[in-house]
Amino acid sequence: MTGIGTLEEKNWWSKNCKVFLEEAGLFGVIILESVPPEGLTLSLDGLQDFLRSAGIQHGIDLVLCQQIVMSPESYLKERLRIAKGKEPVAGEDARIEIYLDQDGERKPKVLENGRVDYHDVGAVRLATKGQLLASRIPPTAGQEGLAVTGQTIPGRPGRDYRLPQGRKTAVEQDGCALIAEVDGHVVYTPMDNKINIFDEYVVQKDVDFSVGNIEFIGSVRVLGNVQPGFKIKADGDVEIQGYVDAALIEAGGNVTIRGGIQGRNKGVIRAGGNLQTPFIQSAVVDVGGSCRVGESIMHSQVSAGAKIVMEGRKAVIVGGTVRAGEEILTRVLGSPMATPTEVEVGVHPHLRNEMTSIHESLKELHKNLDKTQKAIALLENMAGMGGDLPPDKAALLQKLRITFEHYKVEEEELMFRLSEIELVMQDIKSARVNVFDTVHSGVKVMISSYVYHVRDSFSRVSFVIKDAEVRAIPL
Structure with missing residues (x-):
């Protein structure tokens, strides 16, 4: 077998191979649609030149390239990942640390007869003026990745979260500390994420x-x-x-x-x-x-x-x-x-109800934004055509601009809260029902949209989601 030359090889690669990008350029894929004719010898340099001409500049798998040129018939019609870039790294989400004893997390004393003594648990929490109630650890930026084309792939920055500011509490200027403004009874309400x-x-x-x-x-x-x-x-x-x-x-x-x-x-x-x-x-x-x-x-x-x-x-x-x-x-x-x-x-x-309410509020808000924006555009167009607006129209335009900015801030707040709720509702992996003694027949266990009917009694069992169904596993 004799080589025909690099020009012939180059033409063959371009006519008989296809190159694609996958996952935003993180992977380069090649498909051989036919084998070379008898007499044409493929080379590693020829394949690399072809990949570069197709835009693949980084992370080429030289071992796979060598295998392809040595035995192209073994890879015919296969979708081969011929190059891999560097994956971006997502930033860490912000964290909120709350410095309060939470009543729901306290464990009252269990007496010898099995009863619970609630007189051992205090319910009143007092805060003093200037006391640190919560802190915010800011999110981190994501680390960039590198596509096989040589272009950067942005890393997703971490999600930010707000401090649970409520009545008579204040956020310090750096936005990372929540303090008490007065002495009083401090209450944390997870439902609306506020400390009052x-x-x-x-x-x-x-x-x-x-x-x-x-x-x-x-x-x-x-x-x-x-x-x-x-x-x-x-x-x-x-x-x-x-x-x-x-x-x-x-x-x-x-x-x-x-x-x-x-x-x-x-x-x-x-x-x-x-x-x-x-x-x-x-x-x-x-x-x-x-x-x-x-x-x-x-x-x-x-x-x-x-x-x-x-x-x-x-x-x-x-x-x-x-x-x-x-x-x-x-x-x-x-x-x-x-x-x-x-x-x-x-x-x-509660979150599901709040999400429904937010969607309704956003729907109404977008209507108001649209009306306000059209009114602003109309007045600005009048000003552009005839010079200065009459005083009453100028005052109306200023008021509409302030209203529009207010609506935009309200929209941002609602979208931020919506993203917080969606993040919580997406995670059902840890949802479970633990029974430390006996679960009897007649019990219906639901985890999200999955259902399990207990037909026979169990002892010491945990109900969890596994393989898209509710499973009863031993504790």
């Missing part, structure tokens, strides 16, 4: 006809019980030393009910933060953070944005529907009588 400082209102007895319903912009502490039909609404935390009987409790922050919740199918508890209580029976509970219960959740509708944790040694969830954004942990799930019981994780109901 409130005053406290104390009720020395039961909430009954002698006290009436309570609405307070700060936090409320009740040293007695809350009797049927009464309401407590507070922007901060609510702490009740006794029980709640068929009443309504709403708190922007955390709720602690030391005597338990007897709903009688009328009681409703809502909290922007966390809930702690010994038991929940026949009630509706909706919290933005975590829900920690000592003994039982029975025949109730319970929803938590983060976790539902049953802490007693005989803790049980039976009847009703229990939902959590992240995980549910309990000793017993269901009952030997196969009582219908539903548990669901990976749903983030």
Whole structure:
């Protein structure tokens, strides 16, 4: 076999091979559409020259090139990655560190008989003026990659997050520290990502006809019980030393009910933060953070944005529907009588509702932006045609420009919050239901949109997502 020359080889490569780029230029791909004719010898230099003429300048796989020229028939019609660039590296996301004891994360003392002593857990957190409440570690820039063409591939910068600034708190000038502006009761509400400082209102007895319903912009502490039909609404935390009987409790922050919740199918508890209580029976509970219960959740509708944790040694969830954004942990799930019981994780109901609200707000905002922009354009066109605008029209134009900028800032805030919510809702890998003793038949387990019906009892089992279905795996 004799070589025909580099010009012949060059022509053959250009007519019989195709070169593509993949993944934004990170990979170069070659396809041989035919084998060279008898008498034409392919060379490593010839293939490299062809690749460079096709734009492949960096990361050429010389070993694969040599194999191709030695045995082209072995690679006919194959899609071969002939070159690889340098992958870009994404920057690290910003981190928010919160320097508060979170009531929902405290573990009260478990007594020898299995009951939980909630008198060992304090509910009131005090902050002093100038105290550091949270800090922000800024995101880092991404590292550039290199395409096979020699061009740079930008690295994605880390996502930024805002400090949870709320009432009577201030962000320092560098944007990395949140401090208390006054002395007071500090409350962190995960639902709207804010740290607020409130005053406290104390009720020395039961909430009954002698006290009436309570609405307070700060936090409320009740040293007695809350009797049927009464309401407590507070922007901060609510702490009740006794029980709640068929009443309504709403708190922007955390709720602690030391005597338990007897709903009688009328009681409703809502909290922007966390809930702690010994038991929940026949009630509706909706919290933005975590829900920690000592003994039982029975025949109730319970929803938590983060976790539902049953802490007693005989803790049980039976009847009703229990939902959590992240995980549910309990000793017993269901009952030997196969009582219908539903548990669901990976749903983030509050975030889903907030996302819907944001989309509606953005829709209306974009309408207003469009109207304002058209009005500005009309007035600017009038000014361009006839010189100065009349005073009333000039004032209107200035007002419209200010309104337009206000709308743009509002749009940016909504889009930022939307991206925060989407990031949280995308991750269901860690969603699980852990049962440390027994799960009975009659239980329905849902993780996101996947469903598992318990037909037979299990002991010590964890329900997780695996291979696009709910699996029961041993603990």
